[in-house]
Amino acid sequence: AQKVTQAQTEISVVEKEDVTLDCVYETRDTTYYLFWYKQPPSGELVFLIRRNSFDEQNEISGRYSWNFQKSTSSFNFTITASQVVDSAVYFCALSEASGGADGLTFGKGTHLIIQP
């Protein structure tokens, strides 16, 4: 069965620091998809990125970057020069191409606090 582990329950940094959120996954499928979602205090889930298992290129979007390493089954998320508006709960999630009934499996989330 698929599993996603976010070992960091809460991270607190001062504004402008860089911060990395860890995500480790387990799956038996060779084709799968990894996601990151942001949940601001307002509660909605905001899609950030989707990456398939065959694309190991790192991705950068503004201050956000993602490091996908199949060798360690990790899909880590880094925020550069963090801002107070980045404060949120961040979820990593996994979906298998075979269509496991689980659909999307989430990690437990990392609560990121950016202090001014």
Add this chain to the structure above:
Amino acid sequence: EAQVTQNPRYLITVTGKKLTVTCSQNMNHEYMSWYRQDPGLGLRQIYYSMNVEVTDKGDVPEGYKVSRKEKRNFPLILESPSPNQTSLYFCASSLSNRGGYGYTFGSGTRLTVV
């Protein structure tokens, strides 16, 4: 606008009083799913549906029912709510649960059972 609409956004109810949380999507998606979110536990799947009239249990189905009579609607029913069902609920839809199709989430329903 493509969206998943959940209602209500907030609900406070009493133990044992039946309630329904509605979920509707306008994207002709086949796959729909319900999740509950609790502190420290992340999002856990309650029920899912791969198509009309096809539903199945997720990880935490106890105390919940669903139906999928039409493709666009996937209501979550609590026949006899209890305080341990106090949670934040999300409905999601996707073209299919096979492959890397994106998932669209509703805005969430915050339920309190007293």
